[in-house]
Amino acid sequence: MAVATGSSTAPNEQLRRAWEAPTRILGILGTVDHKVIGIRYIVTAFVFFLLAGISALLIRLQLAVPNNTLLSPEAYNQLFTMHGVSMIFLFSTPILFGFGNYLVPLMIGARDQAFPRLNALSYWVFLFSGLFMYSSLLFGAAPDGGWFAYVPLTSVKYSPGLNLDFWALGLLFLSISSTAGAINFIVTIFKMRAPGMSVNRMPLFIWGILISAFSVLFAIPALSAANILLELERKFGIPFFDPARGGNPLLWQHLFWFFGHPDVYIILLPAIGMISEILPAFTRRRVVGYTLLVLSTISIGIIAFGVWVHHMFATGLSPTANSFFSAASIVIGIPSGLQIFAWLATMITGRPILKTAFLFVVGFVITFVLGGLTGVMFPATAFDRQVTDSYFVVAHFHYTLVGGAVFPLFAGFYYWLPKITGRLLSERLGKWHFWLFFIGFHLTFFPQHLLGLMAMPRRVYTYEAATGWQTINLISTLGAFVLTAGVLAFIINVYQSLQSGSLAGENPWGAGGLEWATDSPPPSYNFQRLPLVRRREPLWPAVGGAPTSTYAVETLTPDPTNILERESLVTTLLDASPDARMRIPNDTMLPLFLAFSLLILFIGLLITQWAVVAIGAILVFISIVVWVWPAKENVHDNE
């Protein structure tokens, strides 16, 4: 049986020439390696996380005492808008897609994504659209309409500046990145899994990414449509939301929340996929209820498209509409609850090892369940109308999003960073990180439930002492600083690990997935010999019982692909049997150039200069033509 899949036995010089860029500049700006792109995604999104975190701290400082004058109302509006926009659009989705980018090909035993150049484009567009939105700060015109930008507040009459144009065009620009990324994930997962990895053997993180990508594909266009209409109305006075000319402001809310609610699950599904991957490694058993977990993931993805009106209970829709969406919002709690029980059963019947990653999994379960408990309160329309737009809602969605995405993400960092960097993180600092973050989080957000019940509205820049809100607000602000200390501990931990962390080796956790069957960090071609999969955990023994040691993965012998020609394997959708070869394109500057052309186009739209738009459009066309032109070696292939 073949063993090593890493690089140790490789004819290194030839492999290096086939898989690494000839020049340093091309290697940096033109790389199509999904691992490099994945790391860039993660780092960039983390920077946006820090920026959004700083705005959150400023918000909390402003609210720490009554009648505070630290921030002007205008600055406050911009801060809470950029906080939400950054956390939702520039941090949580991209960082999870970054992990997906890094891990998906490794976990399914492929040598890259299905469309590596498109993957590079996704990253550059993400970066440029983030910079596009943040550049508004330079002009003092940051978006200030809240992250869901309701009309008529955001119509040109009440928001005449460029603030909202930065927002709407920035999100349209970003949608190119998320759509391209979603298509890439789906095709990669459908067509490039290692031979034998039939759909019922796919890792649960892969399922999470897959369903999340489908949700992106079907949800983002509604947001794009809304943004197109908003810009047409703002820039050209074409009416869609203006009742005086037959429009309706609720159209905005319908389109936005048709995207907005599935977006919560777009963020959640990959994150809980991480939980299902990490848990088995630290409980030394297979996850309980694989099939049910998969079915829950799929049904959450579907039901998520039928709950958007619960964001609009206070807008006076018909009771019939409210009842339907109430029911759907309660139903979605069933698959979510089922997953919680599957994880609890895994913990109880396994032998937990209390490493930092596992602590974050426990922190996730506690926090997310609390968020879910308030979540099932909102479908009661009467209750919802009492607490809507109050701090109760703020507390609720921070419990679900920080609980549902950030805790799993930190678990994922402790679990997979050793694979990515080749070095372990410190457990001691990790525990500081966990406890500071966990305590800080609950100290910040649990009191906000009470503030909401005491009728403190969200998005007010200050309040009177007579309201009696000051003590709780002060506690919440102190909590935010404890939470920040936790994040700082994490940053120090990563820095120290990069400097002097102990070497991780191929599989530091004795885990069962394919990503642990290659070097840490993996070579640029991932697997020198393609793996062959016969069960869900290819590195764990075939029959029951707790895995005490791991096994070398089987490899496909002989390999039907030519690694020196940068080839990977295309397999069939359901059974993953070998069907064709594909060639991973060489490194190229085209994705960067195309993203840059798009940036020019969007800048032109922002400042309404049609000459700039035309230049951008022509550059886009040229780069796409060059992109689709067959490469020389492909034309002369005699097949």
Next chain:
Amino acid sequence: MTTNELSTTLSNEPPSSTLRSEPRLPLYVTGSRAIGWWGTALLIANEAVLFASLIAGYFYLRFNSPIWPPRGNEPPELPLPLLMTMLLLASSAAMMIAERGIQHGNRARLRLGLAAAFVLAAIFISLQALEYSRTAFTPQQNSYTALFFTITGLHGLHVLVALLANLVLQIQAGFGYFNQTRHQAVQSVSLYWHFVDVVWIVVLFTVYLSPHL
């Protein structure tokens, strides 16, 4: 095909020594075996939701209006859009001829079909421009006129993209890049082309026919 044998051996989990040497798997495949086909299909699904959102917006605003079209607007005239529909349907047929042609290795039929589809869709776009110049209203007038221009305009933009893609294919076909086994790009553009035509049928019903109902 030994591929099928391998898939059977995998599901029966034999000792791995029976996994025989693979023949070289093909590098160029077409249809749903090709990753490019999947990429195109998913892009189409995405665009379909974009149009669905706008169409839903159309009916949302229509059913929230007391009169549709609003006072002062007549329902659109039908002869021109019906002629345009026939042009687009004919262009789809031409794309089909092109695709079938290259499937049988017939490069002449590919080029003929592509050229015919191009001309038909180009006439479609010109007629749309003519219609825009003849309309009695501006997009700014009310939500009805706004939706008329937005939906037909976005569709027209898609026809334009399809035309450009067709042009690139024609040039590549001129260089002889496509043959019986290697024509996945033709399939992708053809798929997209048919999608744009199907969307037109929905646009025809929504924007042109439904105001008469």
